[in-house]
Amino acid sequence: MSTASASTPEGTSPANPSAPSAESTISPTDRTILEYLRSKGYKGAEKEFLAAVEKPASDDKGKNPEATAATSTTVSSEELVKSEAVQSQRPSRPGENALREPATALQELASLGNSTNVQNLISSIDAVGAEEILSLDPTDKQEGFRELEAWVDGSLDMYRPEFRPILFPIFCHFYLDLIQYGFKEAAIRFYTEFSPSLGPSHSATLHHLSTLLLPAHVQNDELAQRFRNEKYTIRMSRSGFDLLVGWLTEGVGGEATGQGEGFSGEKGKRGRAAMLRVVNNHLRFDVTPSSTTSVSLNAWEESTGLLSSAIPQANGNATLTNPNSFNASKGELKLGPAPVPEELRAEAERVMREQAMMDRDPGAQYDPQLYSKALAPQPGVVAPSPSDLPPYPPSFKTIDVKREVERVRDARKRIRLERPSTHGAASQGHAPRNLPLPSICAYTLHDVGEGVPCCTFSMDTSLMAAGFSESYIRLWSLKGEKLKGYRSDFQSSSIKDVREKGGDTTRKLIGHSGPVYSVAFDPVSGSAAPPRYLLSASADATTRLWSLDTMSNVAAYRGHQNPVWDVQWGPMGIYFATASRDRTARLWSTDRTSALRVYAGHLSDVNSVRFHPNSLYLATGSSDWTTRLWDVQKGSCVRVFIGHQGIVSTLAFSPDGRYLASAGEDLAINLWDIGSGRRIKKMTGHTASIYSLAFSAESSMLISGGADWTVRCWDVESAGGPLTKTRENGCVLSRTDLMATFPTKRTPVINVQFTPRNLCLAAGLYLSPEQR
Amino acid sequence: MNKPNMKPRLHSHQPTAGVFKADSIRDVAESLNIVNLPDVVASALASDVEYRIHQVIEEAARFMRHAKRTTLTTADIDQALRVLNIEPLYGHFPHNPPVFRRAPPHPQTTAAGSVYFIEDEEIDFERVLREEKLTLPKGPRWTAHWLAVEGVQPLIPENPPAIPKDIDTEQAVKPGSPSRPHSVFPPTPPSDRPSPIQAAKKQQQQQQQLVKQVLSRELQLYYTRLTSALLPPSASDLTKRTAALASLRNDAGLQALLPYLVRWVGEGVVGALKNGVQSDNDGQVLEVLLDVIGALLDNPTLFVEPYLHQLLPPILSILLHSSLPDSHAVNLRTTASHILSRLLTQYSTTYPSLPPRIMKTLLLALISPGKSRSTREGAVRGLVGIGKEAVRKGLVEGGGAKVIGSECMPGEDSGIAESVMDAFRVLHPQSSSPVPLDQSNQADAEIIRQLGEVLGELFADRLMSDSAWARGVLIGDAAGL
Structure with a gap:
């Protein structure tokens, strides 16, 4: 450690003309915080803080804050050197941050020796008390948050949508702080007071946080640790950011008149300090030069949140904080149709x-x-x-x-489900030609026991397969033909009766030992012939291959450690991909029992997996709210799609290979442009979970089915304005791109799919009213 | 045990400490023979238990979501416990959910809140074996239907009924209007049974939409004016009524009102016939209603065919009703039979099953025992209305004349006998210079015997005076000529 050369702010103040006035404005509390930050090596935070507390002084001199910040850095340069030395002496503990037990912190500080600022700190601690220094009084957090909320709500309309997102991370950190220091009751009070105002989009996360009640929970809970260790990204315009900094440091700026003078009193100061610490340690402001009004309504979804871990880091050194920059860094994708030999x-x-x-x-x-x-x-x-x-x-x-x-x-x-080409009737003049609506055939399952997690139709619509919660799979012939397997005991002399006798139009396939979550028919025969193989994924962590010639299980693929949620054939057969609760997706080929590739990177369950039509890429939807696109062969992530405010439950590629649709538990369907990785639009309208998505063969229409007992048709190409309450043919359309809604009778639609000739098939199970 | 006096302190200490209370922990601890659990431990444990329960529930919710369900079942909890490496709770099945019951509050610990327990039902094997028949469930099966055909949802039982948004809003907008003519109109058209002609469901649906759409305000006004002009007959003067009927007979553009008019007529007839119908007034009402039916049939612009099934019951009711007011009975039955005959001539070609069905009804009324004479008279008139063939079938071959003859007093000159004679006249015209049948002539004697056999004594006597007529009635035109 370099010797302390009496370089406290007091010591250096004669050297700098601006320092004395700054010194006068810095309260003892602020000073201790400053020193604390300094000792911990938070240079950025320190700088910001110093700039903030010295701002009034600089204003006196007519300088802008940046200039003051610059001057203040010169002031503290010596301290910076020193504090860096302090930092280097201590064993570095990655992941650990400023918030620690006060006692250990004090001890640590004391052990650091005789540096004057540390002495200062200790003395001030003695004066004010360790608890308050580290903002452990629970009420100041409450006070501080109330002030912040009042400020956000009182800000100008143009800034409010920008400021609202700050509330959530600060709330979360305050809550976690309170819990971590054992103020359970204060935390609960804090939660009950402020959580209702945070909006429905965060309700799932908030609920999860509310279940954390003990410090040990914070240590062990994954989400809490993500909040602790990652920076929460918030996009903000330059002017909005300046206002926020100004308010945080001085308590003025941006608020409506008559809102009070911001932080006042001792408590308010501590609240502000706590807030500043959160802002410094846990938030990252993505400051954009664009004006606030030019940003669209839902844009914040793509740029706000705990993004740094959601975005795969390329080389470790260059951290990408923006999904767009990540997507851009991955270069162009080959999205055209696969070549045919x-x-x-x-x-x-x-x-x-x-x-x-x-x-x-x-x-x-x-x-x-x-x-x-x-x-x-x-x-x-x-x-x-x-x-x-x-x-x-x-x-x-x-x-x-x-x-x-x-x-x-x-x-x-096939049935044309695209807009009639405008060349022929361009003279007609009615500009937006309506898409023809599809015909939908609904297959309703009755009298199922515990439930049918999945159902699918073969491409030639001769077979329907459903996986049951009772661990079996049932096949039905939709053409009324008898399903006969090959006999295993046939005589070689009479090759004629190689097929089984009798038989029924339905067949049960038994082999799994847990609920079957996904079934898929092999695509090799296309619509020309019935499929020969069926894949199924189950909670027993296996994927099984069933031969439809012998009606028996031919292979079990083990490798996943946890329930397999989804399985999907490659577009040309042979390969298939699975998604599992163990946070990976895997690529398999039917002739090997071990996985060929493991796609790891998601932070939570992989719920859904889909192949790109040219089989080069694989899309996965995960419970970490993101969707990723992987290079099938390299196993690397090439695109990340961030924007859902909930678990991504299902996906669909458009047959032309350009678009990806994803549906999430936020009840929205997002349409992504794969090439650029950008969201094209967000489609809302469903009122319960969305279970299945399907594109028409021309990629012009998207069909979705869900737990709200409806099948909905969406126009892919229309821009899809927000809520426009137009009345057409008696039905109130909530969005312009929601073309039609077809309600069913108490039937959650678990699968929708288009036949190659554009007939839409929907499958669901009927819930009888007496069933709860 | 100092539990009761500890509690108030605890409650004040933890105002909102989650769902799981420290008391519950203490109860569990006591059940495990751990007494005097410290407050701190209990509340910390309560918090932790709550967190763990939430953890399990969050995990179970994933399994629920992937099972495409919206209710959490015990199977989900079991799966969640399994992946969390905890032994599942055996003995719970989703298809047999346990029923929790609340225990009656214990007198000493009222503050402890409700205690729930699982009811353990006692099963009496003997009773079960004796009484309950085990039925195997049918097993899963599927049905297919069209959810949408080119974007239009067919109105079939498999699909939910269309949301009548249009009508709701229309009614919500209009109640303020003074006359409120629309209140007469039900939101759904009265056609409850699809007529065989429009068997296709799509057609039916289109028609329903049609009715919904065209109830313009003008038509509603017209409807109220029209019905008030027609009924009650005593209040409205004759000119108004004739004008209204003329309008019905000739005006175009009433198609939309047709279902409502048909229903109005049907209800009017039922109403008039229901309460005894002896008064003169009811008779007039029925006359007017018959006129309305006639006018509707006359109107060349109306497409009445889909509503025949609704029009026929009123006509037949009037025709066959046992107790019509005396002053109007003959007139009513004659008019009804005229309308019937007109209806049949108009529609029997497009609707070939119609005459046989009406024949059947009339024959039943004519022959079956226990019917009143007026009903039989109506049936005879109806048969006359249908035509010669029907009369022959009913009166001669079916033995209708014989039945009526046996019921009439010999020599009686009542309406019914007259109507039968009229019917005979339809069969064969009365000769201008009748030559009576000769008893002594052998051929004539044979005819007389047959007459008595087929038509009964009464009518045989009456026909005897005209041999040509008698032959005509008995054998038919070919033989008579």
């Missing part, structure tokens, strides 16, 4: 031509052109080359050809 393409075209001759279907002769058009890269997106794809078998099978042919036929025959 040349041989397969040629063969498919040959078959198409053949069939067009045979069928004498006038539409069929254009199939080859349609096909090549569908495969052509679209403008604006980069198509991947064959080498970008994960390895696939080099040869193709008959079923591949059939699938491709069927795909083109579906494209030709």
Whole structure:
């Protein structure tokens, strides 16, 4: 330790002209805080604080605050050197911060030796009392928060939306402080007084915090530790930030007239000090030059919160605090359609031509052109080359050809759910042409026992599979055909009765030992033939592969340590991905029992996993409120989508590969532009959890189904204004892009999906009214 | 044990210390033979227990969400305990939720709050084995329906009824208006049974929408004026009534009002016939209502066909009712039969099952025992209205004449006998110069025997005076000519 050279503010004051006046304004409490900060090495905080307390003096001299801050740094430069030395001597404890037991802090300070400022601190502690120095009086926090709330509410309308978000983190930290120091009753009082005003968007987090009642809980609770160790990012405009700093330091600025003189009295000072400490230690202000009015209503959702851990850090050294900068740093993505091998393409075209001759279907002769058009890269997106794809078998099978042919036929025959092209009827003049609405066929399950967590339809709509809470899977033939597996005891002489006798139109698959949370049919046969395999994920931490030829379990994939929430086939089969409670998503191939890739990074459960249509990327939705996009092969995160104010429950890629829709427990559906990582719009309207999302084949329409017993249709392309209470055909539309709402009879819709021909299928289970 | 005097202090000490109270901890501790648990320990434990419970519930909520449910079940709690590495609580099943009951307050510890316990039901095996039949549940199954067809939700039982927002708001806006003509109109059209013609559900739905939309204010006013002009007949003068009927007969654009008019007529007829109908006034009401039906059928711009099923009951009721007021009975029945015949000629081609169904009703009234004479008379008139074939079937082949003849006094000259004779005249015209049947002639004697057999004594006697007529009635046109 460098020897203390009497360089307290008093000592240096003769050297600086501005110091004496500053000194006069600094109260003893402020000084001790300053010194405390200094001793802990919080240079930024110290600087800010010093600038703040010296501001009145500088104002006298007509200087701006920045200039004063500059001068004050020169004043304290010696102390900075010194305090850095102090810091370097102590064993550095990452993660530990300024808030510690007062006794140990004092001891520590005393052990640091005879530096004058430390002596000063100790003496002032003796005078005022250790408790108050460290702001441990519970009432001042309450007082301070009340002042802050009054100030925010009294601020100008243009600043209020900017200031509101500050309340929440400061509230959380005050509450955690109170709990940590054992002021349980004060904490509860604080909570009951201020939590109702914080708004419904934080209710889940607030509720979680309210369950923490003992210091040990704060130490162990994950969310509390995130609050402690991470900086809460708040976006603010330059002028708003200046106002806030001014108010925090002086108690003036920004508030409405007649609001009182800000912090007053001893208690108010301590409250302010506590607030400053939170602001300095735990908040990061993302100061933007843009004016406050130009920021849209929901923009704060994307830039506010505990972001630093939600955003994957690239190299460790450069910390990215903004999801946009992270997304930009990851470069361009290849979102075009996956290339089809040349041989397969040629063969498919040959078959198409053949069939067009045979069928004498006038539409069929254009199939080859349609096909090549569908495969052509679209403008604006980069198509991947064959080498970008994960390895696939080099040869193709008959079923591949059939699938491709069927795909083109579906494209030709499907119900058009896009706006009629404006070229033909441009002269008509009515500008926003309405999207045609879809036809929805609802499959309702009755008499299920404990529940059906998942349900899905095969692409050719011949089969429906549902996973049950009672650990089994049930298959139904939707065409009324009998489901017969291959017999295991057939005679080689009579190969004719290789199929089972009898059979029913439904079949039970038993193998899991926990609720089945997800089922998926393999996509290889497309809509040309019934699928041959089924995947299922369960609470027993396994994923199972079922053969629909033998109607039996053929493989169990173990690796996840916790319940598997979701499973999804890759768009071309072979690979599949799972999402689990153990905070990872994994990539598997059907022929290996261990995972090929582990996608780790989410801070909480991964609830949902979806493949990008070209199989290059994987999207995961998590309980940490974020959605991430991963490079399938590299296993690295390439995009992060922040904006949901709740758990992300389900996802959907648009078939054209450009958009990602995510639904969360905040009852909103967000539409993201994958390329830029930016949110296009937020769609609200559901009144309960959203369970399923689906895009139409043209990517022009989004269908959602949820626990509010409705299926809703959303217009993807419309800008979607906020609440416009227009009355059209008798139904009140809450948003312009909510095209239709179809209520069901007490049926939570657990799955919606589009067939390749754009018929929408919805599945739900009927809740009889007597069931609670 | 100093528990009672400790409590007040504790309560003041912890005003809002969460849901879980320190007292509960102390109770549990006592049950585990740990007495005199210090306050601090108890309250700290209470806080911790609450936190742990919240932890379990938060974890269980994830399982609930992934099970796509909105109620937390014991299975979720079990799953949560399992992933938190705690042994699950066995013995709870979501399909058999435990029922908690509140214990009656203990006299000594009133301050302790309510105590809940699980009711342990005693099962009497003998009774269960004797009485209860175990039925296997059907197992899960599915049904499919159209939730939307090109964006329109079909009104089928599988879908919830459409939210009648339009009507709600309309009614909410209008109650202030002085005349309130709309109050006559029910929010849903009165058609409760879809007619076979519009079997397609979509059509039905369209029609329902149609009715909802076109109840303009003008039509509502027209409706009130019209009905007040027609009824009650004593109050309104004749010119008004004829004008109203003329308007109904000729005016276009009344289609929207048709369901309401049809219902009005139906209700009017029911109302008039219900209470005995002996008064003159009721007779007049019925006459007017019949006129209205006639006018509706006459109007070439109205599409009455979907409402036939609602129009027929009033007509048949008037025709067959047992006790019409004497002064109007004949007139009413004749008018009703005329309307019936007109209706049949108009719609029997498009609606081939209509005449047989009406025939059946009339035949029942004519032949089945226990019907009053006036009912039978009405039936005869109805048959006349339907046509020659119906009369032959009913009176001659069905034995209607015989039944009536047996009920009439010989020689009596009542309305019913006259109506039967009228019906015979429909079958075959009376000859201008009647030649009576000759008893001695063998052929004639045979006819007389047949007459007596088929028509009964009474009518046989009456027909005997005209041999051509008698032959015509008995054998038919071909034979008679």
